[in-house]
Amino acid sequence: MIRRAALLAIAAALGLQPAFLGLQPALADGLTAKARRELAARGITDADYDSAATARLFGTSNGSSSLPPGQVASRIKDIAQLQSARDNQLVGYGLVIGLAGTGDSLRNSPFTEQSIRAMLQNLGIATEGGQARAKNVAAVIITANMPPFVQSGARIDIDVSSMGDATSLQGGTLIMTPLKAADGEIYAVGQGAVIVSGFLAQGQAEQLTQGVPTAGRVPNGAIVERAVGASFGEQSQFTLQLRNPDFSTATRIADAINDYTSNRFGMRTAAERDARTVQIRKPKNISAARFYAEIENLVVGADAPARVVVDERTGTIVIGNEVKISRVAISHGTLTVRITEAPRIVQPEPFSRGVTAVEPSTAIEATQPNARVAVLDGPNLQTLVSGLNRLGVKPDGIIAILQGIKSAGALQADLVLQ
Template sequence: MMLRSILVSVALLLALPADASSRIKDVVEVLAARDNQLIGYGLVIGLNGTGDSLRNSPFTEQSIRAMLQNLGIATEGGRARANNVAAVIVTADLPPFVQSGARIDVTVSSLGDATSLAGGTLVMTPLSAPDGEIYAVAQGPVIVSGFAVEGQAESLTRGVPTSGRVPNGALVERHIPASFDDLLMLTLQLRNPDFSTAVRIADAINRYTKKRFGAALASERDSRTVYVKKPKGISAARFYAELENLVVDVDVPARVVVDERTGTIVIGNDVRISRVAISHGALTVRVTEMPRVVQPEPFSRGHTEIEPATVIEAEQPDAKVAVLDGPDLQTLVSGLNRLGVKPDGIIAILQGIKSAGALQAELVLQ
């Protein structure tokens, strides 16, 4: 009954019209405005004995010495014994149009054998782009959602305690020059490529620009790209602000997404199945070994022997045959429910239907 409820819920959620109306800003990206990735190497201090073991992570000790030397503290002689420091890799995305002085979030991930970053503080870490230039500096307390507890005979770990975030932890030192207002042509890129959606976006923009500017300014290039000419007498930012709230009908391909690791199945609204008969039933074969000890008769010269005894049982419960013919999503889900199979069985059935050529959709396995 639980599987039936889950599948029916999926059907109700996905049994929508094939075309869903969305704003242009929700389905496209402007190529002139893009994120840039930053990376840096730093240290997290203040850990409660969960940092790197310096024997297994020699680079952590080298980093500690280099940091102390930069602070004017001599570190010659003797080895560091601290276990409250962890070497980390710091990553961040620099959003477009960000100016110097703005703050962005950073992600901190352990590089050595630290067991947890909870309670630690990231010390000043420069973040650079692929061009080698430093664009931000990160520092602040690390927030970790996971935890790890360990005793002498048992340990418990929830989440990922060796990775965390520093909200607003990076201060932008250098902005990336952007000339958005100087653009004469806006390039819109669809997040989910589709020829029908690209044509509808261009048509929606042209209907608006004919009324507003007296000319059709948009043209589709392919399934991912739409070009829009910027009219005279208006800034590119204001022009795109007028276009991004236009509503278009977004078309999506028929697709079934299957995650075999978690048993998750997502079926699109336009998925169709040609008429096909399916037999499903799990065959269970149980082999039990029960050896018996056989004693010789009294006062005989026999020996004690072990006599093998094997019991083999075969079961095939709930074997059913159903006919599936999916003119719509609701019929497809109802047919799978009639078989009464679990998610792993549905995955096998969908793969078999695809191999038989009866699944009129793309099957994506993750």
């Protein structure tokens, strides 16, 4: 078998991380040619290579799926993020010009006229007297997310949304607009042509709208003028935040990092704090960026609680893979009531001096399809879905059934209603 000391000596001689010796997850059949030559020079033959031992030594995976059901092999970077690596939201108020008569009506949007006058005055143009009647200007709100570690001079995307009664921003241009953060300071300035995915076509008697023509986007439309203070390179400790809190996943992340750093640096550096956070200490002989780049690619088994998410407004139902049900009998039927009004015209008898009258006639019909009873008993999602399909239940009926199963205590999962 390959000894740990020999492998670490090879890594030190080549100036590479152990993973670059050919001990990649995809190389389940052995080492690379360069690594074999280094092993041969040290008297270690290919027959001595043991991929399983190497995987245990360096905390890597050989590509085989040995995770329990319900777990997914994921990189740490895909299921967690640095607490300090957060976006910052920006917002601003501005004007979009150049619209083809689809801008704000200044009578209904007085703030647009005020903004036009203020902009012209800032440009040194007198606007006293008279009333503006422009229809090619729209007041808009600009929003943006400034990514972490962005520096002055970088460009970010911005979203533009109409604030008045403009019907479309198609063909418009956003003029220079400062973007502020929650502290009231200006961090970016936005300007550029607005790209709108929807459109509006109208005539005198009809109009056709597709998408949302009153909102658009300016790719790379804002220039960062001020960077958010960050000292990532000087940090000696990191805090990882799980995107989906789970105690099991947090523990696996800490164990994977400790296995790696114990072999790489001879020390344990991670500890789980709760279901969401993992605390990590940086070794002294490596930069913060390089250290995090190494640990963020470690693969762990991500777990998640069984959950059923129901959106009653759209009828969308999302059922997790680990949803289980106990034995339960379900009967589902729908009562349909149809009311039909068929008034009859009644003529008076001859020479009776009567008048023609309308006699109401109402027909009420109630039907109920044969309700079927199904017994659902199974450990997984497939049984639940197959049983509901066997009943021929529509999405709105499935929502009611899921609520009933949960109330009966037979649904072994969280039911989230939106």
